[in-house]
Amino acid sequence: MFVRSLAWLLALTCLGSGAALLGGRQLLQQRPLPDPGTPLGTLERLQRFDPDPMRRREAALLLLADLDRQPGGGDPVRAGQLLRNQAWGRDPLAAVVLKRDAQAAAQRGDRQGSDRRWRQLLRRFPGSPASADALYALGRQQPERRSQLLRRFPAHPAALAAAVEAGGRDGALHLARWGVRWPGAKAVIEARCNPAERPGNPDERNLLARGLAQLGDSKAALACLDTIPPSPSTQLAIARSLGRGGERGLQAEARMLSLAQTWPTSPEAAEAAHWLADSDTPTSLAALEELPAALQDSAPVQARRALVLGQPSAALMVMRRWQDDPASWELQWQLARQALLSQDWRGAAALLGTSALDGVTLPGPLEARRRFWLSLSQWQLGDQAQAKAGWAELLANHPGGYYGWRAAVRLGRDDIDLDPDTAPGLVPPPWHPLDSGRQDLDRLWRLGQTLEAWEQWRHLRGEPATPDPAQLLVEGRLRRGVGDHWMGLEQLEQASLRLPTGQCPQILTLERSLDEPAFTDELNLAARAARLPATLLAAVAKQESRFSAAVRSPVGATGLLQLMPETAAELAGAPLPDEALTDPQRNASLGARYLRQLLDRWEGNPLLMTASYNAGAGAVEGWISPLLQVTPELWVEAIPYPETRLYVKKVLGNLWSFQEPRLPLCR
The missing domain is CATH 1.25.40 (Serine Threonine Protein Phosphatase 5, Tetratricopeptide repeat)
Structure with a gap:
């Protein structure tokens, strides 16, 4: 009896312990996962004391990410401490740990330890993308490793770096196929296109020439081809690289037409026809007449003809036939814009509210534009209630950007703030999941x-x-x-x-x-010194350089706020070396001074200030009209420079979105 009771007691105890362990594990798994928003102190505790080894590893990697953000990339000794004993198991994270540990060892000068970790990574995780870096590192002493890298991970940045270092035929062809924009790729491809080196194989020559054209160098692409005829894709790339303006634009037009006539059924021919339909050269309409019949009967070509004719019936026919084609959407807008500029509000309302596109869901920015101008037309026609309802719908579904701003102003709800004492500052964006599906x-x-x-x-x-x-x-x-x-x-x-x-x-x-800004510290500092909202600097930087500190335009404008060297020298009081303008803080400070001058000149008018930053104050002086006060949106639409017209909308739309991020109503 005693033995039987003891057996039952032991069984119940084991069951209870198992249930407790299972319940404890479930509770552990239900805890929020650590991410870049987790406080550092919490990560430190997780990394040292958490009972779940996976969470300890994840916390270590998050702490390593914080270390990476430190000046100079952080302390490699501390990195090694964080990664110690974290490369266990078959989980893909172990491959990342081995890679980061090998890199940290190399930074500490421990080449043997680094190579040992690289070899371990290759042995345990040969298919992991992290192994591409192992092949690259070990390939310094074992060239066959670099060949494996190019074969197994052709598009990986390590492979592209290896191809640049290798050069020659294999390196040039690899870069032209897999990474033409990789730093150093252009020089390798050009070297292979040298008359003494370039291949006789037409396919290889086309591949190299296409790569150069994709980089915008049509002259080098044509020199590489020499007497070799271009393939359709190479011809298209060369034509695009020529651009649309001046003599080069006419050359591009001739190449596009030749492409369409030579390979009329190719996908490239359809793209060429679209390009020609968007061209505004004096000979573009004649070029459309020379297209093959099948390409003439396409949405872009027919939309261009309807726009030139200016006949609503022809436009409606195109929009009804090709409802889902972007060419129809652009046709609707261009005809409506003509009506708006002539203040034909009834005609604009008819075009923007046309049933020809019923059931079509426009992309968000295009729908916001359509909805704003349809509502303004209704307002001008005396239907204020419907106009307000349209603007309210726009704000609910497309609250950001230029048209969200103008709808809010029209409804009397809000406006951009140019007062540095009340305008919000810039803050680093919070972390959000990637949600890639992988x-x-x-x-x-x-x-x-x-x-x-x-x-x-x-x-x-x-x-x-x-x-x-x-x-x-x-x-x-x-x-x-x-x-x-x-x-x-x-x-x-x-x-x-x-x-x-x-x-x-x-x-x-x-x-x-x-709507996520970059260089927030630099822009905040420059804005305080110039007594400007930092959001204004961010709005200009986003449009001018897409927050790229080293970018330089073809005419020499440089840096975050794309300052011309002459303007920068005048603002600084002395000529500046190129590297000064690529320094984010220096560029932001000088750009802020210039914006302050423009804002003062135009007595706080954001439209005139923004237009002047792009086109110059002298040009803007000649555009001032009563329309600026009566219907400012129409004044913007009447700016004679298309680039400046778009620029004003983009910058002020950025400013509106940066000052108070607004998300659309999710349905």
Whole structure:
């Protein structure tokens, strides 16, 4: 009896202990996951004392990410301490730990320890993108490792760096195919195109020439081809690199037409026809007449003809036939804009409210533009109630940007603030999940390993970049995460023009990502010194340079706020070396002084100040008219320089969004 009772007691005890352990594990798993927003003190405690080894590793990587942000990239000794004993198991994070540990060892001067970790990484995780860095590092003494790298991870940044170092035929072809914009790629490709070196194979020559054209160097591309005929894709790339203005624009037009006539059924021919339809050269209409019949009967070509004819019936026919084509949307806007500029409010309302596009969901920025001007037309026609309802709907669904600002002003709800004492300052953006659809990428992003996430994405994506808006959103965020704001913002802008408005969660993420400032410390400091809102500096920097401190325009404008050297010298009181203008703090300080001068000159008028920053105060002086006070939105639309017209809308839309981030109503 006693034995039987003891057995039952032991069984119940084991069951209870097992249930307690299971319950404890479930409770541990239900805790919030650490991320870059977790306080450092909490991460320190997790890394040292948490009972879950996975959380200890995640906390260590987050602490390492904070170390990376320190001046000089942090202390490699401390990095090694954080990573010690964290490379256990088969989880992909172990590969990242080994890579980071190998890099830290190399920084400490421990080459043997670094190589040992690289070899361990290759042995345990041969398919991990982190192993690309191992092949690169070990390839210094073992060249065959570099060959493996190019084959197994062709689009990985380590492979592109190896191709630049290798040069020659293989390096040039690899870069032209997988990473033409990688630093140093152009020089390698040009060297291979040298007459003494260039290949006789037409496919290889086209690949090299196409790469040079994609970099904007049509002259080098044509020299590389020499007598080799261009393929359709090479011809398209060369034509695009020539641009649209002046004599080069006419050369581009001739190449586009030749492409369409020579390969009329190719995808490149369709793109060429679209390009020609958007051209405004004196011979562009005649070029459209020379297109093959199938290309003439396309939305871009027919939309251009309808716009030239100016006949509403022809325009309606195009819009009804090609409802979902962006050419129809642009046709609607251009005809409406003509009506607006002539203050034909009834005609504008008819065009913007036309049933020809019923059922079409425009991308957010285009729908905001349509809704604003339709409401203003209704207001001018005396239907104030409907106009207010339209502006309120615009604010609910597209609250940011230029048209969100103007709708808020029209409703008397809010306005931009140019008073430095009351305008909000800039704050670093909070962390948000990546939501890429790939668990491995999302976890790397959550653990602050943005460079690892970007390199893994680059390896998975390959070349060229995808036009899919969801992937553009992910890549744009990853690029911004590693400091490539130039391409990151470009891809986010492309996503905004392609993402359907029904994709609400992605739209919320997109809006947040577009409205994240960079260089907040530098801009705040410069703004305080010039007595300006820091949000104004951020708004200008986003449009001028996409927050890229080293970018230089073809005419010499340099840095965050794209200052011309002459203007900068005048503001500084002495000539400045080039490196001074690429310094974010120096550039922001000088740009802030210039904006302060313009704001004072125009007595606080943001439209005149912004237009002057782009076109010059002298030009803007000649544009002032009563329309500026009566209907300022129409004054902006009448600016004769298309670049300045867009610039004013972008900068002031940025300012509105930076001052009070607003997210659309999610349905």
